[in-house]
Each structure stands twice: as C-alpha cells, then as structure tokens.
Amino acid sequence: MNDIDRRKFLKIAGLGALFGLTGLSMFEVVTKKHIEAAVEKYKILPNTLTAQRWAIAIDLKKLDEKIINDCIQACHSIHNVPQIAMQKEEIKWIWKETFEHAFYEMEYPYMPEQMKNLPVLVLCNHCDNPACVRVCPTKATFKRKDGIVMMDMHRCIGCRYCMAACPFGARSFNWRDPRPFIKEENSEYPTRMKGVVEKCTLCCERLEIGKPPACVEVSNGAIIYGDLANPDSEIRKILATNYAIRRKPELGTNPCVYYLI
Amino acid sequence: MLEYALKGSKRYWTWVCFLLVLIGIGFIAYLNQFQVGLGITGMSRDVSWGFYIGQFTFLVGVAASAVTVVLPYYFHNWKKYGRIAVIGEFLAIPAVLMCMLFIFVDLGQPMRVMNVLLHPTPNSVMFFDMVVLSGYLILNLLCGWVVLGSERKSAPPPTWIKPFLYIAICWAPSIHIVTAFLYQGLPGRHYWLTAIMAAKFLSSAFASGPALLVLLCMIIRKFTKFDPGKEAIQSLAKTSAYFLIATILFYVFEVFTAFYSSIPGHMAPITYLFSGLDGFTKLVPVMKVCAVLVAIGTIILVTPPLRKWEVTLAIGALATFLGMWLEKGLSLVVGGFIPNPFERVFEYWPTLQEVLIALGVWSLGFFILTILYKIATTVKEKAVFDKYGQKQIIE
Ligand code: SF4
Ligand code: SF4
Numbered sequence: 309m310n311d312i313d314r315r316k317f318l319k320i321a322g323l324g325a326l327f328g329l330t331g332l333s334m335f336e337v338v339t340k341k342h343i344e345a346a347v348e349k350y351k352i353l354p355n356t357l358t359a360q361r362w363a364i365a366i367d368l369k370k371l372d373e374k375i376i377n378d379c380i381q382a383c384h385s386i387h388n389v390p391q392i393a394m395q396k397e398e399i400k401w402i403w404k405e406t407f408e409h410a411f412y413e414m415e416y417p418y419m420p421e422q423m424k425n426l427p428v429l430v431l432c433n434h435c436d437n438p439a440c441v442r443v444c445p446t447k448a449t450f451k452r453k454d455g456i457v458m459m460d461m462h463r464c465i466g467c468r469y470c471m472a473a474c475p476f477g478a479r480s481f482n483w484r485d486p487r488p489f490i491k492e493e494n495s496e497y498p499t500r501m502k503g504v505v506e507k508c509t510l511c512c513e514r515l516e517i518g519k520p521p522a523c524v525e526v527s528n529g530a531i532i533y534g535d536l537a538n539p540d541s542e543i544r545k546i547l548a549t550n551y552a553i554r555r556k557p558e559l560g561t562n563p564c565v566y567y568l569i
Numbered sequence: 570m571l572e573y574a575l576k577g578s579k580r581y582w583t584w585v586c587f588l589l590v591l592i593g594i595g596f597i598a599y600l601n602q603f604q605v606g607l608g609i610t611g612m613s614r615d616v617s618w619g620f621y622i623g624q625f626t627f628l629v630g631v632a633a634s635a636v637t638v639v640l641p642y643y644f645h646n647w648k649k650y651g652r653i654a655v656i657g658e659f660l661a662i663p664a665v666l667m668c669m670l671f672i673f674v675d676l677g678q679p680m681r682v683m684n685v686l687l688h689p690t691p692n693s694v695m696f697f698d699m700v701v702l703s704g705y706l707i708l709n710l711l712c713g714w715v716v717l718g719s720e721r722k723s724a725p726p727p728t729w730i731k732p733f734l735y736i737a738i739c740w741a742p743s744i745h746i747v748t749a750f751l752y753q754g755l756p757g758r759h760y761w762l763t764a765i766m767a768a769k770f771l772s773s774a775f776a777s778g779p780a781l782l783v784l785l786c787m788i789i790r791k792f793t794k795f796d797p798g799k800e801a802i803q804s805l806a807k808t809s810a811y812f813l814i815a816t817i818l819f820y821v822f823e824v825f826t827a828f829y830s831s832i833p834g835h836m837a838p839i840t841y842l843f844s845g846l847d848g849f850t851k852l853v854p855v856m857k858v859c860a861v862l863v864a865i866g867t868i869i870l871v872t873p874p875l876r877k878w879e880v881t882l883a884i885g886a887l888a889t890f891l892g893m894w895l896e897k898g899l900s901l902v903v904g905g906f907i908p909n910p911f912e913r914v915f916e917y918w919p920t921l922q923e924v925l926i927a928l929g930v931w932s933l934g935f936f937i938l939t940i941l942y943k944i945a946t947t948v949k950e951k952a953v954f955d956k957y958g959q960k961q962i963i964e
Contacts, residue, residue: 396613412912445695466677471617475757477910483608502606503677559756
C-alpha cells in the first residue's frame with residue numbers, strides 16, 4: 309500500500325512538473341475523462357464469480373454466538389481490520405447487534421425478550437441506491453455494475469460525508485494509523501493509512517478468484533449470497549420461500565442484505 | 570493600498586501580535602493533528618463531524634450576511650450604508666477563507682484535497698459548496714478592492730464593476746443554501762432532514778452577521794477616526810432583530826412538527842439537545858445558555874430604547890452572535906448524529922487540541938479582517954460625509 313502510494317504520488321508529481329502547473333495537469337485529466345475509467349473497471353479472471361446484482365441473505369434462526377464470532381473473526385482478520393479497544397475510534401466491517409437495535413423501528417413493548425436480544429450480524433448493505441455514493445465528492449466510494457459498493461482508499465480525502473450520509477452506520481474511519489492495531493497482518497490484503505474511510509467490500513477480492521465472501525464461508529449456511537437478478541439463484545429461491553426483512557427500507561436506499569426471520 | 574496596513578498605533582500592533590501568537594499555537598496543534606490523525610479530536614465513528622464543520626457552517630452564514638448591507642445599498646440606494654458597504658464586503662473575505670480552512674483541517678487526508686477538482690462529482694453537494702465558496706471569495710475580493718480603490722481616489726466606482734456587484738449580491742444566499750443542502754438531503758438524519766433547513770440557515774445568518782457588524786462598527790468607531798454612522802448601526806441592529814425573530818419561529822416550527830407528529834426519530838435529537846436522552850446530557854447546558862442568549866438578544870434588539878442605547882445594544886448584539894454560534898457552531902451538527910443509526914447515544918465534546926486549532930483558524934480570520942479593515946478605515950478616515958451620505962473630501 310505504501311508503495312502504491314508512493315508510485316501514485318510520483319506519477320502525479322511528474323505530471324505536475326510536465327505541465328509546469330498543477331492546474332494545467334488537472335485540466336488535462338478532467339477533459340480526457342479518465343475519471344470514469346478508474347471507477348468502473350474491475351478485473352474479471354477466468355474463474356471470477358460474477359453477478360448482475362450481488363446480495364446477501366442472513367438467516368437469523370441459524371445464527372449463534374459461535375457463528376457470529378467466526379464471521380467477524382474471518383472478515384476482520386483477512387482484511388487487516390485493526391482491533392481498537394476505544395469505542396470512539398473503533399473500526400468494524402461486520403459486527404453484532406441485537407435485534408432491538410438493528411431493527412429498532414420494529415420494536416414493540418411486548419416483544420419476547422429473546423427476540424429483543426436476538427443477535428444480528430450487521431454490515432454494509434451494498435444498497436442499490438446508496439446515499440454514501442451520492443454524496444462522495446471524489447468518487448472514492450462508488451457502486452460497481454454488479455452492485456458492490458466499493459471504497460477507493462487511495463482517493464478518499466477523509467471528509468466523512470459518506471459517514472454522515474449512510475443511515476446504517478456501516479462505515480468506519482481511520483482516526484489514526486491503524487497498523488499498530490493489527491494483531492496478525494495478512495500480507496495478501498493491503499493495510500490502510502490514517503484519515504480514510506473503510507467498510508465491507510463483499511470480499512470482492514475473493515470473488516475475483518472464485519471464492520465466496522469470507523463470512524459466507526464460515527457461517528455454516530447461515531449466510532447465503534448470490535445474484536438477485538438471476539431467478540434460478542439460491543438466494544432468489546430462498547427469498548421466494550422465506551419471509552425476509554431489511555433494515556430501514558423506508559429510506560429508499562434499497563439495501564441488499566436480507567434478514568430471514 | 571496595502572501599505573496602509575503597515576502603519577499603525579501601538580495598540581494596532583499589539584492586537585496583530587496577539588493574533589499571530591494564537592495563529593502560531595493553532596498551527597502547532599494542527600501539525601500534531603496532521604501527524605497523529607483526527608484521533609486527537611473528540612469525533613468518533615458515530616459523531617463523525619464536530620466542531621470544525623460546525624464552525625464552517627456558522628461562518629458561511631457570516632460570509633453570506635454581507636448581503637444585508639450590500640443589497641440595501643446597491644439595490645435600494647440606501648445611502649446610510651454607503652460608508653459601511655465595504656466593511657460588509659470585507660467581512661465576507663476572511664469569513665469565506667475561514668470556511669475553507671475549517672474544511673481543510675477537518676480532512677483526514679488533506680494532501681489529497683485537490684481530488685475534489687481532479688474528480689469533479691456534480692452529484693455531491695460538497696463539490697458545489699466548494700464552487701460557490703470560491704466564487705464568492707473572488708467576487709468579494711474584487712468588489713471590495715475596486716470600490717475602495719476608487720474611493721481613495723475620490724472617484725465613483727467604475728461602471729464595469731456594477732455587474733459584479735449585482736452578481737455578488739445574488740450569489741451570497743447561494744453559499745448558505747448550498748451549505749444547508751449539504752445537511753438537509755441525507756436520509757436517516759432526522760434533525761437535518763427538513764426542508765426548512767435552508768431557510769433557517771439564511772435567517773440565522775442574517776441575524777448573526779449584522780450583529781457582528783454592529784460590534785465591528787462600534788469597535789471601528791472607538792479605535793479609528795472613521796465613523797460608520799449611528800443610523801447605519803441602528804439599521805443593522807434592526808435587520809438582525811427581524812431575522813432573529815424569523816430564526817426563532819423556524820425553530821419553533823421544527824419543534825412543532827417533531828412533537829405534534831410524535832414521530833420518535835424526529836423528537837429524539839431535540840429531546841437530546843434540550844433535556845438529554847438515555848441519561849446523556851452533555852449538550853443540555855449549551856442549549857440552555859443558547860436559549861438565554863437568544864432571549865436577551867431578542868429583547869434588546871426589538872425594544873427601541875434598549876436598542877438605541879449603545880451599551881445595551883452592544884450586549885444584545887453580542888448575545889445574538891454568541892447564541893447563533895452555539896446553535897450552528899456546535900449543537901446543529903452534533904444533534905444530527907444523535908442518536909446514532911442504532912438508536913444509541915454516543916456523545917461528542919471537542920478536545921482542547923481541537924479547540925486550539927479552531928481558535929487558530931478564527932485568529933487567522935481576524936488577522937485578515939484587521940488588515941482589511943485597517944486599510945478600509947485609513948482610506949475612509951480621509952473622507953467625511955455630509956448628512957445626505959455624500960462624500961466631502963477634506964484632505
Ligand atoms: S449501507 Fe451505508 S455504506 Fe453501505 S451502501 Fe448503503 S449507504 Fe452506503
Ligand atoms: S470520506 Fe472518502 S469516501 Fe467518504 S465521502 Fe469523503 S472522500 Fe468520499
């Protein structure tokens with residue numbers, strides 16, 4: 309990551325020098341419409357898993373403490389998510405909430421206690437109409453064609469507008485250098501620097517090489533993923549035969565994480 | 570004209586040095602933030618904007634409020650503002666600069682700020698905010714400087730500047746409307762999700778801006794030979810009074826909507842601000858002080874004898890300014906984040922370092938303001954006005 313940064317910096321510095329003025333180089337980049345290219349492209353290898361609309365379904369009946377912890381552990385360890393004890397600066401991609409808080413608009417006074425306290429896994433909903441993407445001033449957060457809402461941590465300026473816009477509290481910010489807080493670094497995944505926003509990316513790096521998202525893999529069948537646009541996909545069949553709810557659908561972001569109850 | 574800023578009394582230089590020291594302290598604090606990251610602030614995962622963005626929001630209002638002086642003067646030929654039109658325009662310049670600086674110090678990756686221009690994103694309100702802010706800065710620099718320059722030569726302003734003056738007047742509300750849009754278009758943030766936000770922003774700006782101008786005019790009159798005129802100050806105070814009342818009304822409308830409808834999400838932030846939520850009450854004293862200040866400001870500014878007596882007027886203007894500052898500079902931003910998306914309360918309070926950095930930015934603003942006003946008043950000291958507001962040169 310450090311290296312990539314340096315390279316990028318050199319490139320920009322070089323461009324700047326070439327045109328004498330940063331202003332000119334800026335003009336150059338803008339008029340050539342390079343901007344979209346970087347955003348839309350992602351690699352498709354021979355065994356890449358593809359979909360028109362990725363989505364996730366979480367079966368609340370099958371979740372238990374162990375599965376929940378396994379999912380969090382799997383995701384956070386492979387993605388080098390730092391373990392920061394201070395709640396103020398904590399970073400999380402997928403975490404546990406109680407039903408009462410994850411779906412507080414559905415809570416009612418006579419709800420069975422075990423339902424109120426039912427553990428729920430929450431993560432970025434990879435919304436179809438994501439507010440976070442709409443507000444980002446640099447396109448650092450963007451939606452891929454297959455519906456995954458992505459973060460370009462090299463472009464993020466850390467304005468945290470996306471955090472104010474996301475109604476699901478799905479985003480975290482690196483309030484300081486996260487690296488000292490990573491217990492065991494996974495050298496295959498980049499670490500982040502201070503001052504950028506991050507969140508779940510639906511393991512797009514695993515999909516690329518034909519693997520399912522990490523949480524799905526360790527969930528013992530409690531988490532299902534698939535293509536919403538394909539009527540024959542497993543997720544569509546499950547959604548057609550089960551009752552599912554989503555978080556805050558009334559806000560119109562159209563979340564693509566479904567909870568089977 | 571810049572040379573005027575280099576000649577001044579001892580008091581002038583003491584003030585300038587005082588500001589420079591504060592700027593220095595703020596700068597050192599910022600260097601530390603730059604090193605360590607925004608972790609030195611009180612912001613968190615749940616309250617991701619705080620004091621900096623609050624100051625930005627408040628100062629956009631101060632910048633926009635220049636229009637309350639410039640508009641009556643240029644559009645309605647309100648001669649009494651003839652002497653202070655430039656004072657208004659020159660207030661806008663440091664205000665916009667402070668706005669930009671507050672955004673800058675709030676960035677996690679400030680070195681990448683150019684990304685906003687490298688990857689222009691018209692669907693982001695922040696992009697437009699930057700456009701309107703920089704446009705407004707340029708317009709005010711141009712207008713203020715040209716008008717003052719011709720005043721020095723005791724000539725009328727050149728005709729080519731007229732269109733720019735008019736554009737600047739129409740432009741001013743836009744900077745505040747766009748800033749309101751920054752907030753009011755976000756799903757799930759009930760405290761901000763109100764169509765009245767932009768209106769409330771404008772009214773509170775036009776209350777706090779003229780209040781500040783009243784104070785500045787009083788200071789200028791005390792320390793220089795230039796007199797902005799009693800009537801100009803009174804008019805400013807009246808402007809402030811009207812908009813202060815509008816602001817209070819708008820707030821009452823919001824409270825009514827939230828509590829008469831009884832929608833929990835809409836009530837929660839207001840409850841948090843005024844009486845605390847789930848036992849968390851950090852902002853309650855702030856809102857209480859704010860309410861008292863606004864009450865004092867309103868009573869003084871709407872009661873003619875109190876408004877006319879300069880001692881009470883100064884108190885009223887100060888109370889109005891500080892009251893609006895507490896509302897917009899702190900509680901508005903924080904209130905939007907509480908409760909968080911999981912209906913939990915996570916509180917925010919600025920840290921000392923955060924406050925020092927903010928103080929540094931404010932001092933830089935006042936430093937620029939001092940320089941600009943020094944120039945303007947030196948030019949103006951040389952001109953005397955008759956009772957019709959016409960210039961009489963006595964040099
Ligand atoms: S859950 Fe939040 S961060 Fe994720 S796509 Fe939706 S709005 Fe964006
Ligand atoms: S913090 Fe980064 S991703 Fe979020 S809106 Fe700002 S630039 Fe975009």
